[in-house]
Every structure is written in structure tokens, then in C-alpha cells.
Amino acid sequence: MVKAELVAAVAEKVGLKKSDAAKAVDALLAVVQDELASGGKAALAGFGTFEVRQRGPRQGRSIRTGEIISVPAVQVPRVPGRAAAEGSSGGGVGVARMDWLCGGERPPPQRFPEAVSGLGWW
Numbered sequence: 849m850v851k852a853e854l855v856a857a858v859a860e861k862v863g864l865k866k867s868d869a870a871k872a873v874d875a876l877l878a879v880v881q882d883e884l885a886s887g888g889k890a891a892l893a894g895f896g897t898f899e900v901r902q903r904g905p906r907q908g909r910s911i912r913t914g915e916i917i918s919v920p921a922v923q924v925p926r927v928p929g930r931a932a933a934e935g936s937s938g939g940g941v942g943v944a945r946m947d948w949l950c951g952g953e954r955p956p957p958q959r960f961p962e963a964v965s966g967l968g969w970w
Contacts, residue, residue, distance in 0.1 A: 884925060896927045 849857075851873065859869035880890045880898050890898040900923050908919040 898925065898927050900924070901926045 855866055855870045855873050858864070858873060859866045862869065864872070883890045884898060884900050887900070892898075903922050903924050905921045906919050908917050909915070910917050
């Protein structure tokens with residue numbers, strides 16, 4: 849879902865004009881960004897906690913040359929979801945399964961769309 853789709857969904861669910869829903873989404877994102885920039889956390893009950901984590905320096909490999917390079921320490925945003933915290937082995941670490949946002953189980957992924965598989969390329 850891209851931002852425009854989020855705005856349209858919020859507008860439909862709440863019964864607002866898209867311009868008003870866009871202002872609300874922009875305000876929410878601005879508040880979360882400001883909080884993260886100041887070093888804080890933004891917790892949304894039932895969804896997750898937006899936070900900034902420090903990733904330490906490490907050794908990497910250049911894709912182009914194959915040589916070992918030094919990757920500096922960086923700060924990265926993180927959103928551990930409620931589903932990950934309640935999940936089995938993650939204990940809140942890793943990527944949250946977002947099935948509960950979709951209202952149930954997702955359909956199994958298709959390897960090739962029907963339009964492409966009929967062309968005989970695969």
C-alpha cells in the first residue's frame with residue numbers, strides 16, 4: 849500500500865474528504881518522524897512501536913569488485929509489530945507477519961501471473 853492508497857482508505861473508513869484524510873496522515877507521519885528524530889519512540893497500541901536502532905560498524909563486500917569494505921555505524925528505523933511479539937520464535941525481533949491487518953490469512957503467492965504463464969516463456 850502506498851501513501852495515496854492509505855489516504856483513500858482512511859478517507860473511506862472515516863468518511864472524510866481525501867484532502868482532509870491526507871492532512872491527517874501527513875500529520876501522523878510528521879509527529880512520528882519528529883519523535884524519532886529527537887531520539888524517542890512512538891507507540892501505537894495494537895500495531896507496534898516505531899523506534900530508531902543503532903546498527904554497529906561491520907565488514908561488507910563490494911558487489912562490483914568483491915573486495916572487503918568497512919560499513920560505518922548507522923541509525924535505522926524499526927517497527928516491530930504486535931504480530932512478531934506474539935509470534936513463535938521471534939520474540940518481537942524480526943519482521944512481523946501482517947496477516948491480521950488483512951483480516952485473515954493471505955492467499956498463497958502465485959509464481960507466475962496467468963497472463964505471463966500462458967505465453968510459454970517459463
